[in-house]
Amino acid sequence: MTDQQQAFAMSVDDQGIAVIVIDVPNESQNTLKEAFVDDISAILDDLENNSDVKGLIITSGKDDSFVAGADISMLKAVTEASQATQLSAAGQQIFNRLENLNIPTVAAINGACLGGGLELAMACHQRVATQESKTKLGLPEVQLGVLPGSGGTQRLPRLVGIATSLDMMLTGKQLNARRALKAGLVDEVVPTANLMVAAKKRIESMAKKGRWKKSCDEPANEWGKVFSAAGAQKLALESNSFGRKVIFDQARKTVGAKTKGNYPAPLKIIECVEMGMEHGFVKGLEVEAKYFGELVMSPEARQLMNIFFAVTELKKDSGVDGDVTPKTIHKVGVLGGGLMGAGIASVTVEKAKIPVRVKDVSIEGVNHALGYNWKLISKKLQRRQYSEIEAKAVQARLTGGTDYQGFQHADMVIEAVFEDLELKHKMVKEVEALQNEKVIFATNTSSIPIAEIATASKRPEQVVGLHYFSPVEKMPLLEIIKTEQTSAEVIATAVEFGKKQGKTVIVVNDGAGFYVNRILAPYMNEAARLVAEGVAVDQIDKALVKAGFPVGPMTLLDEVGIDVATKVAPILQQAFGERMEPPEVFEKVKADDRKGKKNGRGFYLYGDKKKSGKSVDPSIYKVLGVNPTTSISDTEIVERCMLMMLNEAARCLDEGIIRSPRDGDIGAIFGIGFPPFLGGPFRHMESLGIAQVVDRLEHYAKAKGERFSPAETLIEKKKEGKAFYN
């Protein structure tokens, strides 16, 4: 028996109910592969010809995975669009046969039910899911730059309505079982122990009635009648072609605004749904397979798939070489209840489920942290992501006070106080005075080298940097900074801890700006230099947003606070000299008391609720002594800012600040919002060609100054014809 044959095992019980258990050997998650097509076809042949079988349940043999979708490595290995179209068509055919079986079918879902896995489940007549937190249902293909290619674009809208399905497919969001039930995606939610019993009952009930719902044979103009969960208003809108046009037009508009034309998949998803709704299921499948093929081969999808594999690798990365067992963190102390401290405390109690004690100098600070946490929990409660009991349990894990009570037993203390070396030294000493020998002292500094903070410590091997990004609960990256003295056990413990908080973790070496801020700074400086040259603030922002950054650099400065954002600049200048010299713009802006959004004075105008932060404050140009009339192309704006970042990233790799191009790419994407479709600075340099990057840097070095001089490592790579990954 081959591995493939073992992946799908069918048995029939004495009541004539068949059960297919999916259990792909040697994989923690079930994924669907081309090689399974024959096996599934054989099982379907069997079922089509066996009149003794009364019903079918499809379930998984894994603890945490129903089916996590098509095998992404298989998609990555595709070399021609037609090949991917064929894969898609084969999947569609199998699922159509499944749906058309003459017996009732139920998917019994426990664990991840994603992509092709959900498409399989939707081809069953009903779905029962467990209430486990690992049970998630969604079509995340868009995050890989592709679309649901096995009938998903056709079955999902027919099950949950057009608007909900578009929302799910265009964002890739995953629903827990409770939300899936509400959306009409599953028919019942049960405790794990009842899964198979509930599935069987549903088979019996459908068999008794002698009918079950299929999406594939509904006529196109009848869709309004089959939306099981659609509300009356939605149903009215979606059941006539005019109403549907409104929805599709709106979706296209939203996609355009969000993607700026950088991602082809979302528009193709809308087209598939529209085609299926207006011209029927078969036509819908046809375009789905065609576009799936095209998208799998798109450069955007290739990069997004690279990101998936990089993130998966990092999940397994301990952050150190060799076999080092991380210590278990039972209790955490957080110093400072401000924005960062509160966010760190929240992800620790919520995601890592570890109790936290917050200490702040003022009771207001403590209350801020507790209130911040409760606000986040309440939101989830409202959205039914939590039950009352779960919410209360998370809340109870966070306590606080103005003294060090409880810190004696903490395994880790994370300081998130002001960026002031003296204050940080005081924190180190106070924590060490508590006689808690085992405690790891972690600092959330974003600018002060960790080794400098560690000079105040008697146990520098227990000092480490944990650089979180704001807002902590939303930003996916944690940059862990080790000094030459930080012990391997402390690094491994910090990495494990960060993963528990739900973060993607990169470990970097200590140095001015670490990695993320070090590559961000020259990019920001260049943007500010463009303003000083007389380029309009909003042209710069718009150009970089169009290029794929989530916000423009000048908006970012206003958001973060110009005083805070520029704190790292002198440190970098001191460490790296002229090329990191901050432009005068920053000083002029600070001197005019412009701290950005927080004091309502920055590059943009604040105050008016609706327009806040949307129009440039014209008086900024007077402050800077420039006239915003310089004509420059968006291409040049993007190229100059981007090249400064790429060049610095190459230096960071060369100097061993980051361990690999992979870490550099993930750090930039998850920490800064570097455009994911470009794959990160290193992947992007490879796509451009290292020689081209060097040539453009040299061009700007001549035209604009030495700061553009290409990093030695890039020049070498150009000479040797080498790249970063390959």
Ligand SMILES: C[C@H](O)CC(=O)SCCNC(=O)CCNC(=O)[C@H](O)C(C)(C)COP(=O)(O)OP(=O)(O)OC[C@H]1O[C@@H](n2cnc3c(N)ncnc32)[C@H](O)[C@@H]1OP(=O)(O)O
């Ligand atoms: C035609 C279809 O419409 C096209 C598709 O289905 S495209 C695929 C859509 N599905 C996805 O995007 C889901 C991707 N997977 C995930 O999001 C996460 O892996 C998960 C939520 C399922 C599980 O997360 P987690 O528990 O943290 O486990 P994680 O470490 O990520 O994965 C475990 C292993 O499964 C692998 N895996 C998970 N999903 C996979 C997939 N779809 N393809 C290939 N490998 C996959 C991972 O690579 C990893 O392999 P390894 O142990 O050899 O390194």
